[in-house]
Amino acid sequence: MELIAERGFHGAPMAEIADKASVAAGTIYRYFENKETLINEIYREMEDEIRSALLKDYPVDLPIRERFLFMVGEIIRYFIRNPLHFRYMEQHYNSPYGILMRRNRLMGKPGREDIVMELFEDGVLSLIMKDLPVVVLLSLAFGPIISVMRDHIIGLVTLDEPMIGRISEACWDAIKR
Amino acid sequence: MELIAERGFHGAPMAEIADKASVAAGTIYRYFENKETLINEIYREMEDEIRSALLKDYPVDLPIRERFLFMVGEIIRYFIRNPLHFRYMEQHYNSPYGILMRRNRLMGKPGREDIVMELFEDGVLSLIMKDLPVVVLLSLAFGPIISVMRDHIIGLVTLDEPMIGRISEACWDAIKR
Amino acid sequence: MELIAERGFHGAPMAEIADKASVAAGTIYRYFENKETLINEIYREMEDEIRSALLKDYPVDLPIRERFLFMVGEIIRYFIRNPLHFRYMEQHYNSPYGILMRRNRLMGKPGREDIVMELFEDGVLSLIMKDLPVVVLLSLAFGPIISVMRDHIIGLVTLDEPMIGRISEACWDAIKR
Amino acid sequence: MELIAERGFHGAPMAEIADKASVAAGTIYRYFENKETLINEIYREMEDEIRSALLKDYPVDLPIRERFLFMVGEIIRYFIRNPLHFRYMEQHYNSPYGILMRRNRLMGKPGREDIVMELFEDGVLSLIMKDLPVVVLLSLAFGPIISVMRDHIIGLVTLDEPMIGRISEACWDAIKR
DNA sequence: GATGAATGAGGCTTCATTCAT
């Protein structure tokens, strides 16, 4: 994970990955069919971890706005704690496999229920969020997060708690009706 | 450009680039030191083109809000017209060189004067935009644009004029005080 | 055996061989020094089986011609029943080890007494077969069998009983004086 | 060719082939898509050469028997001159690609006109050869040649002119009515 | 005696870059 997060798919040779994992090159192939599978499986594991982090203490009963602010804050904090996870996911986001997954999630294919999607669908139905397609609302909410995280990681801003709060509020302004 | 936009840095062999440009492989090296340089110079050229597109008809005298809406709209339209430019820039954005450029622009290093930076600095000083670092405001404004463009290109949304308008407004909501 | 017959020496990984034999990969090495040994021992076993098939009902007392026709017929039938044995032996035939064995058999080294060799030596001595080296007679007799079996297996001819009879006769024509 | 003839497909690494050809490994791939293609193209070239050798001085107007004896003699002599060609073709014969080619040739698919096929078809129609499928006649005629060539190459017989003559005659005995 | 995870050498192929023509 580290190697790929830091140097990207093409900058992380299997030999080096094996080295870092203190195994021989061939050993990897007992656990992953090939490099691509390895990458995708790391991704899936990471996604689960993030989901858990989000679910823990998720205030199901608070109003939509509060739930949204909690969620955005948690995501930012998670990635501040795990900057490599951010880099990794970012890389994966635009890979063919990442695109496929996103498309599946949006187009019906339910997968597991998804508190994020749920929150936005609720928001639209209850006329609290703007009357825009959910995909667009997702972009309005998370586009800035991604961008701001990136800048945090390369040291262009520092995200402390007050800043996180104000950014979360700004994102809310973007989607609220 | 096309090749790299479509298939990425590593998916675009020099031989094929040369082919598409109807020159021999060796010829490229008389004009660009190496692949990286080629990539960066294409980037620079593209950036200039976008700047020009933005500057044309830029309503210097309208209020900040109107200038912002114009700018965001133009950028979206530009990328809808040139989806490959979007893909190209996106790839470049996180490359070591892309990061370096962004850092230079934000940290003093004036480069050329920049109407985007100017707009945001104005916005903050005139208390019309939120009191946040310019970097953050930039993320709030353009993060969603990037995200929404991505989805447009892969066919997850369709950005028509009304949609562009409503997204621009939403971005304004995020940054306005 | 099956795996090697079907996919060749290089197409049959030890791991898969072990799998098919329902043992662990390492176990094979308690019974065979290495892959080559395994291959050769399978060969030897198979050869014995063929010899037995030939010996059963072998009409020792009939004239040479009849014995020859019986033998050729039996061999063809054996391989029709066991096409994988044919494929296996064919592969082995040109391997270094196969060549070595053939050489030993022909050059004095008696090995066990061999009814095939015996038949041909008889044939020559009794002036019933052509006055050619036994090796050559063997080629005249069995070369076509190998070739025709190959075609049968890949479906280019179908060897039914009448056809087997006529082919055997033709082989006899080739060697008889 | 030499390497593959001597050591087989799997015993001839591309690196060594390149070495022997005094080029770098990568260079091969400018001329052949991959190893398989290389093997097949060598084969095709070789086949053409053999065909030419056969066609030269081919006595079109002599009776079938004489044409057959000429042909068999020429083939044997060709392979005695080019033992590696023999080994190469033998290897190719049972490869998937070789089988495919043979099947195509026999099943209608005319390819170029083929003096061998022609000779045998003539032989059957004129009631000079046995009334057997052409594939079988081919096996009866060439099976021994292959076998005897093999033994010649590994030194089990020596094929001098008289021997060639007598073997050719024996093959004729096998197919003639 | 059996297991099967681990090993790592070795195979095929790609591709940025060079350089003789």
Added chain:
DNA sequence: CATGAATGAAGCCTCATTCAT
């Protein structure tokens, strides 16, 4: 100045064999 064949390092992956359990 352009060409494009040649280069060879480097990448991914396979698989015979070993050895701790």
